[in-house]
Amino acid sequence: MESTNAIDVLAALAQPTRLEAFRLVMQHEPHGLPAGEVARLLDVPQNTMSTHLAILARAGLISSERQSRSIVYRAEIDTVRQIASFLVNDCCGGRPELCEPLVAEFTPCCTPKEAGNACC
Amino acid sequence: MESTNAIDVLAALAQPTRLEAFRLVMQHEPHGLPAGEVARLLDVPQNTMSTHLAILARAGLISSERQSRSIVYRAEIDTVRQIASFLVNDCCGGRPELCEPLVAEFTPCCTPKEAGNACC
DNA sequence: ACCCTATTTCGACGATCGTGGAAGGACCGT
DNA sequence: ACGGTCCTTCCACGATCGTCGAAATAGGGT
Numbered sequence: 001m002e003s004t005n006a007i008d009v010l011a012a013l014a015q016p017t018r019l020e021a022f023r024l025v026m027q028h029e030p031h032g033l034p035a036g037e038v039a040r041l042l043d044v045p046q047n048t049m050s051t052h053l054a055i056l057a058r059a060g061l062i063s064s065e066r067q068s069r070s071i072v073y074r075a076e077i078d079t080v081r082q083i084a085s086f087l088v089n090d091c092c093g094g095r096p097e098l099c100e101p102l103v104a105e106f107t108p109c110c111t112p113k114e115a116g117n118a119c120c
Numbered sequence: 121m122e123s124t125n126a127i128d129v130l131a132a133l134a135q136p137t138r139l140e141a142f143r144l145v146m147q148h149e150p151h152g153l154p155a156g157e158v159a160r161l162l163d164v165p166q167n168t169m170s171t172h173l174a175i176l177a178r179a180g181l182i183s184s185e186r187q188s189r190s191i192v193y194r195a196e197i198d199t200v201r202q203i204a205s206f207l208v209n210d211c212c213g214g215r216p217e218l219c220e221p222l223v224a225e226f227t228p229c230c231t232p233k234e235a236g237n238a239c240c
Numbered sequence: 241a242c243c244c245t246a247t248t249t250c251g252a253c254g255a256t257c258g259t260g261g262a263a264g265g266a267c268c269g270t
Numbered sequence: 271a272c273g274g275t276c277c278t279t280c281c282a283c284g285a286t287c288g289t290c291g292a293a294a295t296a297g298g299g300t
Contacts (some may be wrong), residue, residue: 003140007134088200
């Protein structure tokens with residue numbers, strides 16, 4: 001991910017209403033959530049939420065798909081991976097010793113029960 | 121990290137000049153970089169850069185320390201860890217199966233040579 | 241005390257953002 | 271074809287942001 005796209009992603013999430021909307025859509029993976037439902041659950045007018053969802057979609061954080069009357073939004077998890085990787089690699093670039101404590105933070109998330117498989 | 125602080129961090133990085141400044145300071149760990157040097161290297165007026173550095177500092181991404189005439193800025197790597205963790209945990213909350221591909225992205229950074237230790 | 245350097249703070253400007261009312265467009269049921 | 275639902279686009283408003291000249295503050299050297 002280049003800087004120009006990373007800035008779009010960061011800016012999209014750096015707004016309370018949009019961050020909440022994104023978290024809400026994320027929680028409803030993989031079913032997705034119609035735009036009106038997002039607006040209703042967060043108590044925001046539909047047109048305002050539509051603008052926010054468009055910004056999140058343009059940043060690649062969510063995707064939209066029409067289902068009859070509704071337009072269902074789904075989270076693009078790969079973009080989350082990319083932006084997190086962008087942040088971490090920005091620290092590690094040429095200095096792997098700074099990266100290690102960052103990686104340690106994520107591993108317990110992958111294996112909450114026990115360790116021992118190939119990755120963790 | 122709560123949402124309100126996460127938004128400050130995201131907003132601080134969601135700006136080209138500030139993102140470049142932060143990456144520059146990050147590259148000069150652990151020595152740090154004086155404010156004027158950051159402004160000179162990025163070809164930005166000192167007062168403009170001072171404002172940007174203050175925003176980064178208020179978000180907790182960098183810290184400042186006076187050294188005689190200069191004010192040296194250093195990166196706060198722990199905040200990077202926290203914001204990356206915030207992004208990833210937002211996806212994994214209640215859904216660990218979505219987290220695994222995210223974690224896999226970071227592990228090669230931790231062990232570029234070979235695998236086999238306790239964590240990775 | 242004075243000047244010089246380094247940095248921040250103040251103030252003002254145009255630009256962009258967040259919001260929401262109103263209108264427009266897409267789709268379905270009858 | 272018509273009304274109803276769902277969502278987006280258009281438009282305008284106040285608010286915040288990014289920028290930078292000018293002034294103010296802090297520190298060191300002579």
